[in-house]
Amino acid sequence: MSCDCNEFQNLTANLQLLNKSILDIVTKLDEQTSMLNRAVFKSATHCGCIEIHATKQLYSPSKTLEENQLDLDTHIEGTLCPKCRDKIEEEMGELLFYIASMCEALDLDFESIMAKKFDHLKTLGIYNLL
Ligand SMILES: [Zn+2]
Numbered sequence: 001m002s003c004d005c006n007e008f009q010n011l012t013a014n015l016q017l018l019n020k021s022i023l024d025i026v027t028k029l030d031e032q033t034s035m036l037n038r039a040v041f042k043s044a045t046h047c048g049c050i051e052i053h054a055t056k057q058l059y060s061p062s063k064t065l066e067e068n069q070l071d072l073d074t075h076i077e078g079t080l081c082p083k084c085r086d087k088i089e090e091e092m093g094e095l096l097f098y099i100a101s102m103c104e105a106l107d108l109d110f111e112s113i114m115a116k117k118f119d120h121l122k123t124l125g126i127y128n129l130l
Pocket of ligand 1: 050
């Protein structure tokens with residue numbers, strides 16, 4: 001099953017009933033971000049399919065950005081089990097729903113925002129985050 005961003009935004013707009021106000025959308029987006037973060041952490045703390053071992057990221061000034069990138073760590077060990085994967089995907093989907101809702105409320109185009117960011121990432125590559 002696939003969908004494009006315009007279809008997603010249009011369907012989101014058609015399903016907006018309770019959270020049409022920008023105030024509701026902003027607060028739901030914030031709440032949903034927390035729900036997603038919680039699902040990620042519960043994969044480690046409740047399920048245990050992944051472990052999070054955070055340590056300081058080491059950047060070497062003598063290495064290139066690309067070389068440093070290879071040394072960086074996600075701090076995640078293990079892989080998501082099917083149940084945790086489903087939960088995180090569900091929460092990410094909800095987050096996208098509220099982002100699309102915000103686009104609709106502000107008369108912005110979800111797809112062109114993604115396309116603009118895609119071009120930006122392609123142009124700047126690894127340097128886009130500096
Ligand atoms: Zn799990």
